Amino acid sequence: MEQYTDLIIIGGGVIGSSIAYHLLKEGFSGEITIFEKDRLYEFASTPRSAGGIRQLFTTDINIQISRYSLKKYKTFPEDMQVDGERAEIDFKQRGYLFLAKNETLDDLKKQAALQQKYGVPSEILTASELTQIIPELNTSDLTGGLYCGEDGYLDPYSVMQGYVKKVKELGGRYVYDEIYSIKEDSGRVTGVVTKDGMLYKAPIVINSAGPWAPKISEDSGYPLPIVPLKRQVIQFNAAEPLEKPLPLTVDPTGVYFRHEGASFIAGFSEKVKPGIDFTWKRSFFMETLWPVLAERIPNFERAKIISGWAGMYSHNTKDQNAVIGEHPELKGYYLACGFSGHGMQQAPAVGQGLAELIIKGRYESIDLSPLKFERFSTNELVIEGAVV
Ligand SMILES: Cc1cc2nc3c(=O)[nH]c(=O)nc-3n(C[C@H](O)[C@H](O)[C@H](O)COP(=O)(O)OP(=O)(O)OC[C@H]3O[C@@H](n4cnc5c(N)ncnc54)[C@H](O)[C@@H]3O)c2cc1C
Known part of the structure; x- marks a missing residue:
């Protein structure tokens, strides 16, 4: 033994x-x-x-x-290859974008300065520049955003x-x-x-x-x-496709979204009690995510849930x-x-x-x-x- x-x-x-x-x-x-x-x-x-x-x-x-x-x-597929087979991870460098309202743009400027000190090509975008990245974006309440085109998402x-x-x-x-x-x-x-x-x-x-x-x-x-905290993610289709692939975009409310193939995923760090819990609910999309998504991108007004899941953050309190x-x-x-x-x-x-x-x-x-x-x-x- x-x-x-x-x-x-x-x-x-x-x-x-x-x-x-x-x-x-x-x-x-x-x-x-x-x-x-x-x-x-x-x-x-x-x-x-x-x-x-x-x-x-x-x-x-x-x-x-x-x-x-x-x-x-960036070099993971070659570095991890086994018997000549590359370890593909579907890393899409489509950017990462924090959208900002008036009160947060100054903060983002300070953040960008610190990031640039380390060589990160982050940039502050004006509201009109945002629509070059997401043409459908509703910018009426936004002053701009913090963007890094090198970033993105992977599998x-x-x-x-x-x-x-x-x-x-x-x-x-x-x-x-x-x-x-x-x-x-x-x-x-x-x-x-x-x-x-x-x-x-x-x-x-x-x-x-x-x-x-x-x-x-x-x-x-x-x-x-450290405590486990439940986090839900919902995958959905939109009736109207978007013109360009999305960066991982974080709305000022904290709701985030990105492309997943031809569909989309979205999530939000809701307030929950600590504990292991893998249940997910469609109502999370309907009540929490969808109102924000539909307001931000008109194409999301007509959306259909494909699936969802819950996972655990190991949350350092x-x-x-x-x-x-x-x-x-x-x-x-x-x-x-x-x-x-x-x-x-x-x-x-x-x-x-x-x-x-x-x-x-x-x-x-x-x-x-x-x-x-x-x-x-x-x-x-x-x-x-x-x-x-
Ligand atoms: C919904 C969601 C969205 C997220 N989004 C992002 C994101 O966009 N970007 C990002 O960087 N991070 C994100 N994260 C966080 C990221 O997923 C985690 O930080 C990361 O996966 C942690 O990896 P880990 O190996 O520590 O944990 P895990 O992947 O949970 O691995 C721990 C392993 O330990 C095993 N284990 C546990 N207890 C024992 C035991 N007693 N004996 C043997 N085995 C044990 C488990 O079975 C598990 O496989 C997200 C997390 C969630 C839940």
Whole structure:
């Protein structure tokens, strides 16, 4: 009832699999075992994501992470190819666009200045310039927007599977079993126990269990300020097609929308009680999304729901950003969770950074230390102003 491995990753979603890939790429010499309880990823956050990739953030660290990750997504199909087969991820660089009313345009100007400092080609658009991007857009109440044409959206499931296949090719081992708790001795992690009581010993354990990460950690004595929050996405058709492909567009109300093939998807971060809940309702579209969509783009006045789904944000209640690095009270226990609504666009940078921290003891390619767990006690919160 006992096995030994060199490094354990709890959760094989996009984050856990990216970490595994980057550890192998960076030459981690031991055996890597990834535990995944949901072989088909039916409930994981990754395949339920909207796949938005943007550099339009308001904090130095999030801009740097996104910029790093975007470059990696551009070469992902070649980098992750296995046996000559490219890992296509359908990355459409159609742009990301925040629409603004009077009161937010000044904020967007400040954000653009910070983004440009890091080389992001973000730009402020006037109301009339907006219609060059979305000709049908109702701009009557808008003063402009913040736009980045390099950004866009991709297929999250394909990204995750790209990492999984590459990890397997490089020798990483996926075990389709549920981890029940993390074991420790004298302030050092010693392994994990599966739901069936099997002990896997290892000196390094990484918690990348997405919305389930806080429960495992808390059950093992290390609570995290993270809760699962339901987020619904609805796919719909419009009677009249749009002239141009949409960027991922965020209305001033917070409702976002983009093309999905010839149809569209839309979502909104509604106020909900924390907890795992995968129900979705057509009424969410009718009452919350549709009035905003129809007002913003007349083509959406006649819309037909195709389907919908709900997924979980791993919502960091303190500052809505990821928690990355070694837990200060447990040697060998690493965290990569709490990504809130922006884990897809952070996966490549987080994988690279954490691999370096574990193998070399320091960040080299990208400094993720602002996202350390200690920030909650030292009051160094990373307050992100552009949360979707
Ligand atoms: C509706 C929605 C829209 C989103 N839109 C965007 C977006 O546009 N852009 C963006 O960047 N991000 C977006 N996100 C966020 C993004 O999807 C997540 O941040 C990201 O997928 C997190 O990946 P993860 O690997 O941490 O979690 P997950 O994909 O949930 O993976 C965690 C894995 O851990 C496994 N697991 C959990 N507990 C255990 C256990 N005890 N033992 C073994 N395995 C376990 C789970 O089965 C799961 O497969 C969105 C999320 C949602 C829900």
